Amino acid sequence: MRLIGVAFLILTAIFFLLPEPEGFPILEYHQVTDEPLDPDFEVYNVPPAEFAAQLDYLQAQGYTTITLQDFMRVVHGKGELPDKPIVLTFDDGYADNYSTMLPILEAHNMTAVVYVITNELGKKNYLTLEQLKDMQRRGIEIGSHTADHLPLTSLDKNAQRYQIRDSKIFLEWSGLQTIYSLSYPNGAFNPELEEILREENFLTAVTGEAGLNTLATNPYELYRVHIRKPRFGLTEFKFRLWKANFFAKLRNIF
Numbered sequence: 001m002r003l004i005g006v007a008f009l010i011l012t013a014i015f016f017l018l019p020e021p022e023g024f025p026i027l028e029y030h031q032v033t034d035e036p037l038d039p040d041f042e043v044y045n046v047p048p049a050e051f052a053a054q055l056d057y058l059q060a061q062g063y064t065t066i067t068l069q070d071f072m073r074v075v076h077g078k079g080e081l082p083d084k085p086i087v088l089t090f091d092d093g094y095a096d097n098y099s100t101m102l103p104i105l106e107a108h109n110m111t112a113v114v115y116v117i118t119n120e121l122g123k124k125n126y127l128t129l130e131q132l133k134d135m136q137r138r139g140i141e142i143g144s145h146t147a148d149h150l151p152l153t154s155l156d157k158n159a160q161r162y163q164i165r166d167s168k169i170f171l172e173w174s175g176l177q178t179i180y181s182l183s184y185p186n187g188a189f190n191p192e193l194e195e196i197l198r199e200e201n202f203l204t205a206v207t208g209e210a211g212l213n214t215l216a217t218n219p220y221e222l223y224r225v226h227i228r229k230p231r232f233g234l235t236e237f238k239f240r241l242w243k244a245n246f247f248a249k250l251r252n253i254f
């Protein structure tokens with residue numbers, strides 16, 4: 001027993017002595033509101049005051065927000081990443097991303113990526129096409145969260161392609177600029193999906209796996225850290241950023 005304890009302490013010490021992992025975090029948000037749409041999913045909304053405090057903190061820490069298109073430009077040799085890049089993403093396409101999140105974001109001179117479920121657009125509590133167009137004009141990257149938000153790994157190949165392709169084509173034919181990024185519903189992905197995404201001209205896809213991203217990370221398996229409704233304010237937010245670091249460090253070992 002004692003030996004196990006000592007071994008554990010030594011391993012922990014080694015872990016913390018390892019160099020800090022490289023890479024930047026991608027944060028995964030959903031709603032920014034005091035009142036969640038579905039009270040059963042309480043954890044998926046960050047209250048506006050908390051959100052503003054999180055952006056204040058990121059700014060104070062010297063982070064610069066970028067979009068995933070910015071990231072891919074650098075991957076392809078055009079330009080450089082800022083000193084401390086960070087990507088803010090919002091899944092599902094809730095109306096409060098326009099009415100509440102965007103003004104807070106712009107007050108901080110920050111940008112974001114918003115992933116929409118195309119068959120929900122225009123429904124109650126969801127974004128409209130006009131709002132998406134306005135967001136794009138204001139520098140927000142719009143991405144696809146598929147047509148119906150079904151976990152893609154549970155579908156056959158044809159259905160997978162439909163969910164990926166239809167959402168992109170719908171947005172582009174509705175007058176939005178090219179859609180380059182996808183967020184996997186429920187974070188469910190596998191290597192076969194990457195092939196479809198490439199064929200359908202997507203450049204990036206985000207998962208729900210915690211970690212940090214570098215220019216060498218597979219752009220179809222980008223790591224994200226989920227920002228839930230905090231019970232412990234900024235301390236919890238800092239912990240979630242730390243979690244991304246922790247998992248990146250673990251991946252460097254294994």
Ligand SMILES: [Zn+2]
Pocket residue numbers: 091092145149185186
């Ligand atoms: Zn979702």
